[in-house]
Amino acid sequence: MNTRLTRTLASVTYALAVLCGLAFLGTGATHMLDDGAVCVRTDFWRNATVADDLPISEGVNVSSSAASLCQESPSVGQRAADLGHELPWLLFGSLALLLFSRLLKTVLSQGPFTDAVAQRLTVLGWFVAVGTPLTGLVVGWSQSWLVGSMAPIVGSGPTVTGPMVLVLAGLTAVVMGKIMGEGVRMREDLEGTI
Template structure:
């Protein structure tokens, strides 16, 4: 592996992790201090046309012509937090994944690619991605579902999971590769001890 390329990739990944962390903090602060309307997109009435009083929306809620966008002009603190819950989990997940990947690349630079430390970092990154993606999707999806339900109470509002859940497979693949690398490192150490 080209060390200059790895070093550049580690630096770029670390920079992206810092930007994602700053976006997490900035979004949280600016959103909680904002006193504007809170809007949410829903697919529930996608094929409906908005006829006055046909969609059961709450007091102070405006719906778009297609009834898929709902806006609360004077949201409660819970609605503002739920709106924030749709963004923050993915920003936190992105920060953690990028930071751990950057550390993995730095370990590759310092110790080489086939070491026990690299295999452990790869496994940790894999578990964070495999568990973090569905967890972030669950938090974001349930926040958005609750927000829609708070603006337009509908019987049978269901829990939703958002985001690219294919990341679970990528995370599990990284965990498996970490275990394979760890066995390879142990076999190499045994072989070196024999010779």
């Protein structure tokens, strides 16, 4: 096992986790303090021609060519919902990188084939497998709510967005963690009989 490479990778993933966490906090704070317009893209307008009698809220500008709605003076709720396309993924990425960094530190301190490593791998796998669709649902819900707040009749139900292939990666890590855990127990049983 190349400990220098593993140590470097653990440090880099921890630094990336901290950077994602700081980006999460900084983006949230600066966006909530911003007084500019809030815009959201929607597929509803893509094939429609904009007319004066469309059901949009007051202060909303519609662009059918850009398929977007923009609220000039958004409410706090609209500004918070606008964060829903960025912040959930930054938080998810930060926590996933932190769990991966902890896994690598456990590999360094206890070795790769230990029960602690198997448990950390399983926890990381469940986090990715369950966290990916939940994060995608939060993103989809916030964008749907934002569209509904600007054009009440147009708002659609929430959708799940994001890289759903990560669910398979997470489930693979869960299975590998379980296999490693069984291997560790079998090795301990074998050492106990010798």
